[in-house]
Amino acid sequence: MDKIVIEGLQIESLIGVYDWERTAKTALFVDLTLEVDLYKAGQSDDVNDTLDYAKVAELVCEVAAKSKFELLEALAESIISHIFAQFNCHQVELKLSKPGILPNASNVAVIIVRKPQQ
Template sequence: MDRIIIEGLQVTSLIGVYDWERTAQTPLLVDLQIWVDLTPASQSDLVTDTLDYANIAEAVKQVASNSKFELLEALAGAMIKQIFSQFDCQKIELKLSKPEILPDARNVAVVLTRTKP
């Protein structure tokens, strides 16, 4: 199956369990793999035959900026749900990273993989 990949998408969200994390938007990074049949677009060269990457990115950014989840897991799940509701795809793998949140780690991330319900 074909895939569209978006890496290092920068989003911000009010996220975290601790009070000090909930005082301002936190920068996060999103890596997406979206399984979709790209045969029509590969033959037609028409954007209407594929998923619009900019629209996918905007949908993910909107979920992040409007959410108030405590957990990365919950925010990642909401992002996946939004993508499935807006775009015709079969499977999504989403990595959501919260860089530099632990003093001795460069990054903390969760990876969710879901198939279309």
Template sequence: MDKIYIEGLALQSLIGVYDWERTAPRPLLVDLCLWADLRQAAQSDKVADTIDYAKVAECLEQVAASSSFELLEALASCMLDRLFAEFPVLKVSLKLSKPDILANASNVAVKLTRTRT
């Protein structure tokens, strides 16, 4: 199965459990792996025959900007739902990072992987 990677996608979202986290959007990073059949795109060399990663990035940006989840797990799950609804992906692995949220850690992240049913 073929894969498309998007790594280090910078997003902003109102997310967090604590009151101080909910005063303004927080920076987030997404690392994404999309499994899809890319044979037609490889033959045609046409963006219409593949998953347009600019549109994927835009989709995730919209989800993040319009949400107000408390947990990374909930936002990541919502992102996966939208990707399956809007793109012909077979499987998705999404790592959602919240950098610099803990004083003694450079990053906190969740990674969810789902397969189209």
């Protein structure tokens, strides 16, 4: 299956379990791998025959900005659900990173892989 990859997309979201995390939005990073059929787009060279990754990125930013989840896992699931609702993908792999949250680690991340209606 063909893939579109978006790496290092910076988003902001109110996320965290602790009170001090709930006072301001946090910068997070998203890496997405979207499994899609790109054959028609490769033949036609027409943006209408592919998945518009700019619109995907915009959707991810909007979902994150509006969310108030405590857990990265919950935000990741929400983002994936919104992607499946608006775009034709065979599978989505999402890595959601929260850098600098642990003093002795550069990053903490969750990776979730889903197929539609899973």
